[in-house]
Amino acid sequence: MEGRALVLDANILIRAVLGNRVRRILEAHADDISFFIPDSAYAEAE
DSSP states (O other): OOOEEEEOOHHHHHHHHHOSHHHHHHHHHTTTEEEEOOHHHHHHHO
16 A cells, blocks of 8 residues: 655644644544645744
């Protein structure tokens, strides 16, 4: 099976940091999915 990837945008990044629901979802799939966050998403979240 090929690996799966997910690109996170600034909104998801903020929700993962500040909330619980998105963080739990990301943690639940962390072993199966590679997460990528563009530098622009970090800048926008900042």
